[in-house]
Amino acid sequence: MLVIVLENSPPRLRGRLAIWLLEIRAGVYVGNYSTKVRDYIWNQVEKGIEDGNAVMAWRTNSEAGFDFVTVGNNRRIPVELDGAKLVSFLPSKLRVLSKLVEFRIVEFGKKFSEMEEVCSPLAWG
16 A cells, blocks of 8 residues: 655646546545555655655555655654654744744843943943
8 A cells, every 4th residue: 555645746746646546635645556666656756746745655564564755845754763763843933933032032131131230330330
């Protein structure tokens, strides 16, 4: 069993996948192919994904019973931990930006308080 999920993909890639696989929902394709054909299909996805992202999962003889690969920008990234493939979430850009702004405000506050101490008339003696 083979499953491919596309997000923000160009229509020509979706049409190309529809030649080999059944589109059961928008951007979700299923089929049952050999490793060689699966690799060929994934190669087509990698070439045509552009700014979108995709994941492909298939049945294997591993402990989990499946394996998967991803391509494109996505907050979910595959991570291998003790031989098991898991999914890690990257922080959102908004969360990273808010932490950076918070850090800058704290740093500015520290520098401002240091400037107050130096520039204070009481410090001039």
